[in-house]
Amino acid sequence: MARAPLNTIRTVAELRRQIDFWRGAGQRIGLVPTMGALHEGHLSLVRAMGDVADKTVVSIFVNPAQFAPHEDFDEYPRNESDDAEKLRETAGDLIYAPLQTEMYPGGFATGVSVGAVADGLESDTRPHFFGGVATVVSKLLIQCWPDLAIFGEKDYQQLQVIRRMTRDLNLPVEILGGAIVREADGLAMSSRNAYLSPEERVVAGQLNKIMWSVASRARASGDLEGSTAQGCADLKAAGFDAVDYLEIRDADSLATLQRLSREARLLAAVKIGKTRLIDNMPV
Ligand code: PAF
Helix, strand or coil, X not given: CCCXXXXXXXXXXXXXXXXXXXXXXXCCEEEEEECCCCCHHHHHHHHHHHHHCXXXXXXXXXXXXXXXXXXXXXCCCCCHHHHHHHHHHHCCCEEECCCHXXXXXXXXXXXXXXXXXXXXXXXXXXXXXXXXXXXXXXXXXXXXXXCEEEEECCCHHHHHHHHHHHHHCCCCXXXXXXXXXXXXXXXXXXXXXXXXXXXXXXXXCHHHHHHHHHHHHXXXXXXXXXXXHHHHXXXXXXXXXXXXXXXXXXXXXXXXXXXXXXXXXXXXXXXXXXXXXEEEEEC
16 A cells, blocks of 8 residues: 655654654654655665664755855755655655754854764865764754664764764764665765766766775785775776775774774775765775
């Protein structure tokens, strides 16, 4: 039987009324924060949450605080009715798409800042990013007060930053990571893939392949620096315009590693034309 469309609510007061009602009935609440433009990667998070929570709230909010003035906030794909239809066909119980004024009312002057795990990698080229993410995610968690929240592993550093933040602030929510969903050629699904021209899309498919060879070379040789240096050269040769980083880091703290003595993660950010792609994998 076809599922009914999900209700969309736009204010904290309405959200809390619904959550109180569910919680009063003893139900476990899950939150899936998104910026919309939903693809299979997001839908897999919503399905995964449906397996462990009784009610799943999907938030859709393109958060201006995590974009620098020169970034793609205005062009970021938005299609709320398409998103609602995808969720109706798939999973989820409620859409929370707050108004800008609900999230950032006039005079808003508070920010959440995370250190250590948020330093370096993404922050080297996007210094504003994790402050914006930590602020909006802490607001969403406080507004919804879920038992569980899930974030995609594609944004691996973001996931570790959110884990750190919830631990440090004693937020009573369990943070889950959702596996990366990939296209047939290995490209990690991302709303920003829509920016790629057909030629760029072919090059983009090389990112994951080159990362696999870096990871296996590092495992076989133990030479982390040499393996990533070779990977950077291979990415340039494959047609990427810039490599912001290609690094093997400690999988939890994201501290730099000299050798593979602990669980490690290979993380990359590259540019092709005007599109920036990120990816990561265990080493
Ligand atoms: O990963 C995203 O889509 C965003 O950074 C998030 C977590 C929804 C915060 O705006």
